[in-house]
Amino acid sequence: MASLKERLLNHLELISGERPDLAAEAGSALPLFLRERYAVFSTRLFGRKSLLAVEAEDREIGSPGEYGKHEEALKLKLGEPVVLVLPILPSYARNRMVRMGIPFIVPGSQMFIPNSMIDLRERFPQPNSKRRETLSPAAQCTVLYHLLRGPLAGISLKDIARKIHYSPMRMTKVKDELEASEICDVVQSGRSMVLDFKATGRALWEQVKPQLNSPVKKTHWVKWSKPEEPALLAGMSALSLRTMIAADRLPTYALPLAVFRDLLERGVCAGCHDAENAAVKIEIWSYNPHLLGDDRLVDPLSLYLSLRNSSDERVQQQLEQLIEDIKW
Numbered sequence: 323m324a325s326l327k328e329r330l331l332n333h334l335e336l337i338s339g340e341r342p343d344l345a346a347e348a349g350s351a352l353p354l355f356l357r358e359r360y361a362v363f364s365t366r367l368f369g370r371k372s373l374l375a376v377e378a379e380d381r382e383i384g385s386p387g388e389y390g391k392h393e394e395a396l397k398l399k400l401g402e403p404v405v406l407v408l409p410i411l412p413s414y415a416r417n418r419m420v421r422m423g424i425p426f427i428v429p430g431s432q433m434f435i436p437n438s439m440i441d442l443r444e445r446f447p448q449p450n451s452k453r454r455e456t457l458s459p460a461a462q463c464t465v466l467y468h469l470l471r472g473p474l475a476g477i478s479l480k481d482i483a484r485k486i487h488y489s490p491m492r493m494t495k496v497k498d499e500l501e502a503s504e505i506c507d508v509v510q511s512g513r514s515m516v517l518d519f520k521a522t523g524r525a526l527w528e529q530v531k532p533q534l535n536s537p538v539k540k541t542h543w544v545k546w547s548k549p550e551e552p553a554l555l556a557g558m559s560a561l562s563l564r565t566m567i568a569a570d571r572l573p574t575y576a577l578p579l580a581v582f583r584d585l586l587e588r589g590v591c592a593g594c595h596d597a598e599n600a601a602v603k604i605e606i607w608s609y610n611p612h613l614l615g616d617d618r619l620v621d622p623l624s625l626y627l628s629l630r631n632s633s634d635e636r637v638q639q640q641l642e643q644l645i646e647d648i649k650w
Contacts, residue, residue: 367405385498414503476517538608540605544594555620557574573602576605607624
């Protein structure tokens with residue numbers, strides 16, 4: 323897949339009829355969190371100079387409020403208005419950003435630049451299919467927690483945040499996302515706002531499944547003599563223990579990125595280039611597998627999502643059995 327910068331150039335060429343030049347702007351005046359998140363370029367858009375802040379593609383989608391703060395900080399530090407260039411933006415967030423007046427471009431689909439040009443047509447190039455918006459890792463983890471760990475319906479957002487270790491601000495974003503995706507309603511209960519899911523159990527799973535992603539962001543071959551907490555068995559290793567299928571030669575474990583980096587820095591494990599020299603395969607997950615798994619294995623629903631694109635018919639058969647075995 324082309325980089326976000328390349329997709330941006332293609333998008334602007336399609337809109338304006340000519341391919342613009344992007345000149346890198348020095349970001350030394352920016353706070354570290356902005357330098358790590360955005361690369362700033364200058365170009366000419368619709369006859370005037372514009373600064374474009376291109377978001378790193380490995381970042382989790384921000385909330386409209388977060389993007390608003392970023393845009394204000396960039397404008398203050400750089401002394402000029404800035405257009406955010408984002409890899410993806412759900413429709414509910416797009417609408418809020420338009421209302422907040424935050425300029426943005428999502429190459430290939432959406433554009434909003436006040437006083438220059440507004441282009442909100444959604445162009446999804448996938449032929450013969452309608453693109454589905456998918457849930458953020460935090461929203462996905464919330465739904466799976468509701469399905470596996472116990473109902474979150476009727477519980478205050480503050481208590482939900484405490485259960486799944488999210489900040490109240492993140493939980494507010496999750497609430498907005500689940501409501502916009504029509505997975506649940508948000509209703510008043512006493513002095514608190516609570517979630518009212520529109521389906522339960524297996525019916526809810528089937529409803530949300532098309533909007534869910536694999537939790538696996540990256541995989542690494544690793545030398546690790548004795549994997550233990552906080553690593554949980556994942557992938558084919560976990561599937562072999564939950565079903566009748568055989569495990570792969572090397573065990574697979576799941577970890578959050580921050581934990582994996584800490585283990586590397588402390589020398590507990592070491593990366594290597596290929597499976598031949600590795601002792602284990604590590605999956606880096608977009609949410610903490612411990613929130614949903616048990617003391618040894620990742621949870622069955624995340625496991626299903628991590629393997630559902632496998633081309634192996636035996637894996638597909640066992641994944642279906644995995645879902646059938648869940649006591650909804």
